[in-house]
Amino acid sequence: MYLSELVSRRFKETPADCQIQSQALMIRGGYIKAVGNGIYTLLTPGKRVIRKIENIVREEMDRIGGQEVLFPVAMPASLWRESGRYESIGSEMLRFKDRSGSDMVLGMTHEEAAVHLARDVVDSYTQFPFMIYQIQTKFRDEPRTRGGLIRVREFTMKDGYSFHTSQEDLEAYYARCYEAYNRIFARVGIPQVVAVASDSGMMGGKVSHEYMLLTDVGEDTIVLCPECGYRANMEAAPSVTQNEPGEEQPLQKVHTPGTKTIEELCALLHITPEQTCKAVMYQRNADDTPVVAFVRGDLDVNETKLRNHLGCEVHPAVYDEENAPLVLGFCGPMGLPQNVTVVFDSSLQGIECLTTGANEKDYHYTGFNIRRDVGEVSYVDVAKAKQGGVCPECGRHSLDLKRGIEVGNIFQLGDKYTKPMNMRYLAQDGSLQTPIMGCYGIGLGRLAASVCEVSRDDYGPIWPISIAPWQVHICVLRADQTEVAQAAKALYEELEGRGIEVILDDRAVSAGVMFSDADLLGVPVRVVVSPRALKNGALEVSLRDKSLQEKPAVAEVADFVEKLVRDELAKLDCRL
């Protein structure tokens, strides 16, 4: 393709309100254009990148026996009522009525559709295991979109669903998919992606992993232990605490005027946050009834853990000072109203002497002892792991918290969908059994943006050749000179004839504009055709990442470039 014909424009200025670099570069490079909040058109360069990612994903899914299907985007609500998710999923799922008045949803995930297909097709244990997948548009009404294609409302996703007759079989397939995902990330050029144990959220099931690309602009936090290799996301990482029990002391109410925060309290009483019992207030989404989680004062509550423990949705309490059912800033476990649900985090277990709110304005208790003053309680883990905290695997104070972008996830779903949707098969022993499932997702647009985020310089993306919009970029300086134009065109046609994807820039623009456009398009192999180069009989060939710069003789350029392209592709397990 000739760059002059490309229906896409590059911009010098960084657009306003870009949160991250890849977003700015993908807008400036003419890859994406916002149509609405979290809704983008992909221009040709963007579409080409994503189609290459799609092909790699398809190859790897086929390699582990996946069969490609296509589920509908719009589905009757009845299907989602069967699984119970029509009710349980919140407003991020788009619901509508069709012209006949029937309830419909736009699929944000397709477990229900997968079971709907599979339960009619399969009836005997001999037909297991199998995996079906699709690559398709999804819509999720995200409350907060972010970072270009990183978090959008409409996106293209590969979602796969496997079916099994036993947990062992699911685990064996899950392991194959785990490896396939590693191959996908390696082949698109981000081998550094790590899999971390995760919470399964609305998907159900027990074991699940998220694939995380570590980067400071990531919106997820990952808990790593450099000592033993432990990895989990914040929801899945247990908060392990080693407590100083302290000495038991008598309970004493003390006047602590204006100390609404742990910091203020500690300053007044000359104690450490580890010696306090902090109240964090929530309300149930359903009826706004109060829930108070007590944690050690140096820790924070992880809402997902709390939600999973309670089995319902909650939000941080929204109370006015006047009409709150709790004494804001002075809340403690003793003397709470009857209707308050109380949760004690395990970080409080075994501490004999704590300071906590007295449920009375400007008063705290010191010498508080849960066992003595409240009685036997069950402790649950609802606190966030913290930097330097105790590794749940090796027990060292070694936890490191990093930011990351979730680029894929895999789940063991168990029978969460197959059971309510009544999928059965005839087992070897003649009995009717319910199969179990796994599911496997990758967002293609987010993956493209993630690669761009970690593979770029100040001037543009540095696309790995496996997903670059083109493989070779020919810059023609002084294309108005016939000899130059002809040499460039001959090279272009020779390379295209060899199956190489080439973009040729023969516009009458300055070398500066030409090179900065080439940087924004991020094509890995660059060839400069100029009067001087032709005079010297050698063309300049370089790699976008600056790792190579050579001047093969004109007659050898095509061979040189072809070999370079093949070698670079082979490094990423791809080929022409």
Place this chain on the structure above:
Amino acid sequence: MYLSELVSRRFKETPADCQIQSQALMIRGGYIKAVGNGIYTLLTPGKRVIRKIENIVREEMDRIGGQEVLFPVAMPASLWRESGRYESIGSEMLRFKDRSGSDMVLGMTHEEAAVHLARDVVDSYTQFPFMIYQIQTKFRDEPRTRGGLIRVREFTMKDGYSFHTSQEDLEAYYARCYEAYNRIFARVGIPQVVAVASDSGMMGGKVSHEYMLLTDVGEDTIVLCPECGYRANMEAAPSVTQNEPGEEQPLQKVHTPGTKTIEELCALLHITPEQTCKAVMYQRNADDTPVVAFVRGDLDVNETKLRNHLGCEVHPAVYDEENAPLVLGFCGPMGLPQNVTVVFDSSLQGIECLTTGANEKDYHYTGFNIRRDVGEVSYVDVAKAKQGGVCPECGRHSLDLKRGIEVGNIFQLGDKYTKPMNMRYLAQDGSLQTPIMGCYGIGLGRLAASVCEVSRDDYGPIWPISIAPWQVHICVLRADQTEVAQAAKALYEELEGRGIEVILDDRAVSAGVMFSDADLLGVPVRVVVSPRALKNGALEVSLRDKSLQEKPAVAEVADFVEKLVRDELAKLDCRL
């Protein structure tokens, strides 16, 4: 792939309520499965067929310089308000509010999105012409779905949009696209598709064509002249009439009790329908006000023509006998209430003596003469062309009406979108101009179903090799015999190694089941591996359409099959 692993099932019984054969075969063959009204999941064989169609379409679009992009499915209503279509399109377009309360639509076509992209990218005449296209899911809330993938609510479509600086340039590109479409239909195996002039409907613009596959189960009617080659759809075909003027007669009111239809009237008065002036009653959708179209008694009104003439939506009048504003069955042009809009079809022009309703129960007028009794009126063409009618091109009484499925359409849109959406470019003379557009659509699922409809026998589809789910189907009889299983597997691996797509059936089922499953999968090349064939040293190779049956020696089968596949592909301008 091994058929035993295919997640798809074939059925012997024709499913209930199938309107057409291809629908039954695609359900029976495990290509599609209904999820809701007009909403289908594509199983692996169906997905494979459609992906091949997609690749052919993409190749042909790229060949005429198309650039692939991806527009969003969900779009802000503001974009559709700019063009005015948010208001003008009816309930087939899905509208919804997102979680922030903003109006959104699901795109059923993407002219607005194309202009939204193009107007930011292009600003000079030097950048024209160009064409951008996408292949993507669309949702259209069809009131009546039909025939499996023929008429659905959710479908995958290729839609392309070209931009031009002059009508000549648009016409030149339109002609290229016209040919590209012919190539697409030829390559997917239905070269018999014809392009017919069409009405542009909600798309706007003047010149447009529909590509029609002629088949009795089609839901569109096409007007053809076998004499001169004239072709149009019903909306676009002028109704040409050659009238007997007759002799002027005095107007006379006659008693015609109970003659509510033209047939009853003609029988009573011994006249022909050509001598009557028939009233066809409509109401405007907006306010239910009455519209009466008068046509010659032997003709019918084409609602699209009427709608285009009126410039608004109408529906057949829904009146009770008691409170109708018109005298049902006896309506005529004389003495109608003031608020009735009257339209005279050109078929009435020049007839001196007509019989028509007297707007009085059980009375008609004879000797009615429009010019004399009503005055000068404008005649417009709102009647349907009819079988044996006059060809508007050659003037012979030669019109033939056929049924067809619309498999594609192309439109010259003019500035219908670019003007209201304020797209401008700098022309060569320095002035700011509005470009004009063309648009080009093909529904991929409908195309697959259409091919199946005309390329099948009683036992299943006969897929053209260019779009068949696999190219070769190996039936293994007695796979329990090691020698047979090994020979089949060796052939399978040899062919797959040569890049041929093979499905192998080694199930322990009868030859009858195996062959009827193979018929339902419709794979063009079939190879039977059986103990007898191996003993004889030759395998049976045949084509699904029965045009070939040979027995190459075992050692030569792979070469024979490869050559057959290559030759069959080449016939459809495709290759391995």
